Amino acid sequence: MIERAAGWSIRHRALAIGGWLALVVVAILSTSLVSGPRATTADPGESGVAQKVLKGQKSYDPVLENVLIQPKGSGGVDFLDNRELRRATEDLVAAFQRTPGAVSGLRTPLSPSREKQISADGRSGLVTFFVAGPNDEMDAHFAAVTQAVKATAAKHPQVRVVQAGDQSLSTAVDQAIKKDFGSAEATSLPMTLLILLIVFGALVAASIPLLLAATTVAATFGFIGVLGQWVAVNSAVSSMILLIGVAVSVDYSLFSLRREREERAAGRSVAESLRITAKTSGHVVAVSGITVMLCVSGLLFSGLDVFRGLTLGTVLIVGLSVIGSVTVLPALLAALGHRVDKGRIPWLGKRRTTVLESSAWRKAARGVGKRPLLWGIGAVAALVAMAFPMFGMHLQDAAVVDSLPSSAPTVDAAIRMQEAFPGAPTPARVAIWGVGGRSSDTPEVRAAVDKLHDEIASSGGQLAGPLSTVQVDDVLVVRIPLAGTGTDPVSNAALAKLRDTALPDTLGKVDGIRYAAAGRTAFAHDFAEQLSSRTFLVIGFVLILAFALLLVVFRSLTIPLVSIALNLLSMGASYGVLTWIFQGGHLSSLLGFTPYGGVAGWLPLFMFVVLFGLSMDYHIFILSRIRERWLAGADPKEAVVGGIAASAGVVTSAAVIMTAVFTVFITLSAIENKMMGVGMAVAILIDATLVRGVLLPAALSLLGKRAWELPGWLSRLPGKGARRVVPADDTGPTAAEHFGCSVEGTRQS
Numbered sequence: 051m052i053e054r055a056a057g058w059s060i061r062h063r064a065l066a067i068g069g070w071l072a073l074v075v076v077a078i079l080s081t082s083l084v085s086g087p088r089a090t091t092a093d094p095g096e097s098g099v100a101q102k103v104l105k106g107q108k109s110y111d112p113v114l115e116n117v118l119i120q121p122k123g124s125g126g127v128d129f130l131d132n133r134e135l136r137r138a139t140e141d142l143v144a145a146f147q148r149t150p151g152a153v154s155g156l157r158t159p160l161s162p163s164r165e166k167q168i169s170a171d172g173r174s175g176l177v178t179f180f181v182a183g184p185n186d187e188m189d190a191h192f193a194a195v196t197q198a199v200k201a202t203a204a205k206h207p208q209v210r211v212v213q214a215g216d217q218s219l220s221t222a223v224d225q226a227i228k229k230d231f232g233s234a235e236a237t238s239l240p241m242t243l244l245i246l247l248i249v250f251g252a253l254v255a256a257s258i259p260l261l262l263a264a265t266t267v268a269a270t271f272g273f274i275g276v277l278g279q280w281v282a283v284n285s286a287v288s289s290m291i292l293l294i295g296v297a298v299s300v301d302y303s304l305f306s307l308r309r310e311r312e313e314r315a316a317g318r319s320v321a322e323s324l325r326i327t328a329k330t331s332g333h334v335v336a337v338s339g340i341t342v343m344l345c346v347s348g349l350l351f352s353g354l355d356v357f358r359g360l361t362l363g364t365v366l367i368v369g370l371s372v373i374g375s376v377t378v379l380p381a382l383l384a385a386l387g388h389r390v391d392k393g394r395i396p397w398l399g400k401r402r403t404t405v406l407e408s409s410a411w412r413k414a415a416r417g418v419g420k421r422p423l424l425w426g427i428g429a430v431a432a433l434v435a436m437a438f439p440m441f442g443m444h445l446q447d448a449a450v451v452d453s454l455p456s457s458a459p460t461v462d463a464a465i466r467m468q469e470a471f472p473g474a475p476t477p478a479r480v481a482i483w484g485v486g487g488r489s490s491d492t493p494e495v496r497a498a499v500d501k502l503h504d505e506i507a508s509s510g511g512q513l514a515g516p517l518s519t520v521q522v523d524d525v526l527v528v529r530i531p532l533a534g535t536g537t538d539p540v541s542n543a544a545l546a547k548l549r550d551t552a553l554p555d556t557l558g559k560v561d562g563i564r565y566a567a568a569g570r571t572a573f574a575h576d577f578a579e580q581l582s583s584r585t586f587l588v589i590g591f592v593l594i595l596a597f598a599l600l601l602v603v604f605r606s607l608t609i610p611l612v613s614i615a616l617n618l619l620s621m622g623a624s625y626g627v628l629t630w631i632f633q634g635g636h637l638s639s640l641l642g643f644t645p646y647g648g649v650a651g652w653l654p655l656f657m658f659v660v661l662f663g664l665s666m667d668y669h670i671f672i673l674s675r676i677r678e679r680w681l682a683g684a685d686p687k688e689a690v691v692g693g694i695a696a697s698a699g700v701v702t703s704a705a706v707i708m709t710a711v712f713t714v715f716i717t718l719s720a721i722e723n724k725m726m727g728v729g730m731a732v733a734i735l736i737d738a739t740l741v742r743g744v745l746l747p748a749a750l751s752l753l754g755k756r757a758w759e760l761p762g763w764l765s766r767l768p769g770k771g772a773r774r775v776v777p778a779d780d781t782g783p784t785a786a787e788h789f790g791c792s793v794e795g796t797r798q799s
């Protein structure tokens with residue numbers, strides 16, 4: 051099928067290229083055909099219940115903001131005795147009053163009920179307020195109060211007047227994400243072009259993968275713009291999809307381009323080279339793409355909305371990359387012919403445009419093949435040693451104050467606010483609503499909320515004040531500060547105290563109402579709970595699917611088992627390195643992060659699914675080259691040596707590109723992005739070195755011909771696996787002869 055598709059594209063190159071461009075244009079223009087609000091993600095667990103109830107109201111949940119007022123120096127007198135602090139507070143309140151209707155529920159350290167507005171040490175004061183509606187004026191009101199805080203801070207240079215709260219922290223995170231990924235996108239593409247220039251040594255050849263990647267990305271995001279009406283895809287997920295898509299699309303083009311060059315270098319015509327490329331590399335690209343798409347689809351079993359968008363985008367961009375690689379890419383190469391080598395780079399072009407096997411990798415594979423058990427045990431021991439820290443991995447999402455650097459003003463404000471008023475920057479949010487036609491705004495409910503103060507006093511510091519309440523149409527929202535940073539064990543214990551004791555003992559005794567606790571701590575906890583409950587389901591799906599796919603593709607029972615075992619080993623090693631660096635705090639100054647004692651809870655499963663698919667790219671490509679030689683009659687060990695030597699250039703180049711793309715994540719500011727960059731780059735490097743150069747040849751050398759044999763009860767599997775028997779005086783056919791192509795006397799030693 052792939053050969054037929056490529057053959058049609060080669061014969062109708064203008065139609066194939068024009069059709070691809072038309073698809074891209076239609077995808078881009080399709081976004082103008084849809085209108086209305088885009089889909090948003092639904093939170094898991096009890097947090098999702100509160101979110102759904104609040105979304106059902108006509109009015110928005112008002113934004114709670116806090117302003118910390120404290121002296122900039124150490125020490126100092128009590129807040130109420132500090133004239134400068136009092137003046138700063140009075141000026142801030144006056145500035146708010148000059149923007150009528152912008153705030154509601156204002157509480158200050160100068161208010162009559164001010165006990166909770168002054169810190170325990172008496173040095174700091176907290177001004178709390180809601181950014182008032184109506185809905186269409188909230189953004190303007192938020193901008194007004196932010197400007198008032200900045201003006202007050204400028205007027206009192208000796209006083210720290212800083213803001214942190216619902217919207218200010220969300221804005222800081224959003225801006226950091228956009229800035230980070232904008233920088234990543236701008237860095238990754240030139241870096242990829244530079245690597246491709248070194249790989250191909252010619253400007254035209256290096257431009258083709260980027261051209262295909264650019265059009266694939268444009269088409270993907272066009273379709274996502276339409277499907278985004280039903281499936282939520284946020285900016286962070288979009289950037290992940292972009293970078294993964296660029297890496298995959300470039301890799302697939304690289305596989306085909308290198309194979310086509312290899313066949314032309316052997317003296318074959320462009321048409322014949324492209325036909326062989328379609329049967330070999332085209333087949334590998336299709337299998338690799340299907341593997342990636344199916345592996346990523348495993349994330350759907352988590353039941354988490356945020357992974358639905360990631361799955362949709364990744365499947366789209368990988369699927370389009372495969373389609374482009376087996377249709378428009380052969381058409382482009384057929385149209386260019388030998389001109390694909392135009393624009394050679396001086397001192398590099400002539401060497402790079404001639405495809406040769408790697409003598410270094412040939413020697414390495416041959417050396418491993420002579421003593422496979424020794425080398426295999428050594429490599430496994432090294433990977434197990436690297437994986438050892440994984441067993442102490444503590445899964446914990448980073449709070450905002452842990453995620454972003456303290457150089458961000460809002461983050462610095464939240465850190466200082468957390469020290470003076472624990473839990474104030476990111477309080478829990480309890481939604482209370484009536485059932486059976488009853489109201490949530492009743493004396494009984496208000497009395498129960500007042501009793502929460504007693505629960506706070508008896509919580510041993512797990513729950514803190516001040517409480518803030520606001521009515522959102524039919525829902526009463528109470529915000530309660532929790533101890534801890536927001537996602538650490540202290541915060542989780544405080545959340546458990548709130549959900550299991552404080553709320554049942556107060557609101558739980560009022561008839562006719564229901565309630566749900568949400569907020570940043572609750573969301574992180576509920577997300578982790580659901581993810582951990584579905585982890586084994588996701589992993590099982592990926593492993594079973596990968597086994598079945600490899601079983602059909604290679605018609606071997608041992609190859610899938612070996613492949614899965616090697617992938618799990620490299621994955622464990624990357625988890626160990628990730629834990630050692632980020633949880634243990636090693637290399638923190640070099641990588642620019644502050645450890646918080648954990649690893650992002652979503653990252654290990656995300657890495658497993660994505661990397662299991664991506665690492666299969668190289669694995670399938672190498673195994674296909676080895677299998678070609680085995681089916682053509684080569685000795686099992688010689689097939690391994692020849693396959694690894696022949697695939698070395700492509701695999702090394704592809705691994706360098708993908709590692710470079712993921713390394714860009716390490717330069718970003720958020721610690722989660724650094725974790726992802728390190729984990730994925732380390733896994734790719736392990737796959738391209740230890741696994742490819744030592745473990746794979748060692749395993750296949752030990753297995754010998756048994757690696758490629760299929761039990762009789764599985765002989766009805768689709769595909770062809772007949773091996774050519776080579777006479778003693780025959781050196782064996784070329785890959786072209788094996789695939790039914792005339793070679794005009796060319797032989798492969």
